[in-house]
Amino acid sequence: MEESLLLKLGLNKNEAKVYLKLLAHGSSTAGNLIKATGFHRNIVYDNLEKLVDKGLVSFILEGKKKVFMSAAPEMISDLLEKEQDELDQKK
Numbered sequence: 001m002e003e004s005l006l007l008k009l010g011l012n013k014n015e016a017k018v019y020l021k022l023l024a025h026g027s028s029t030a031g032n033l034i035k036a037t038g039f040h041r042n043i044v045y046d047n048l049e050k051l052v053d054k055g056l057v058s059f060i061l062e063g064k065k066k067v068f069m070s071a072a073p074e075m076i077s078d079l080l081e082k083e084q085d086e087l088d089q090k091k
Contacts, residue, residue, distance in 0.1 A: 001073050009076055010083065011054075014039065018047045019056055022070040029065055054079055 001023065006016035021036045022028055028036070034044045048068055051057035056075055059066040 014043055014047045015050055018044060019051055019070060022057060022068055027067050027069045029067055
């Protein structure tokens with residue numbers, strides 16, 4: 001999956017980069033994502049939270065650490081359908 005496609009689908013640039021790194025790793029701690037992206041920790045945590053809210057990322061607790069997992073790329077179509085429903089309701 002390409003970053004440009006995720007941008008066209010409504011993710012911001014940082015969300016797309018975090019999602020793609022997580023997709024490549026399968027699962028990861030925020031610390032590993034910080035190293036992989038080179039982003040400041042706040043950027044990684046903020047974007048993970050946004051991705052969780054969108055249903056594209058989930059996490060489990062292993063001890064006191066959160067381990068994040070990316071949802072299958074097919075979930076993006078669910079996100080688009082949800083956004084379309086919200087637009088239809090606003091009409």
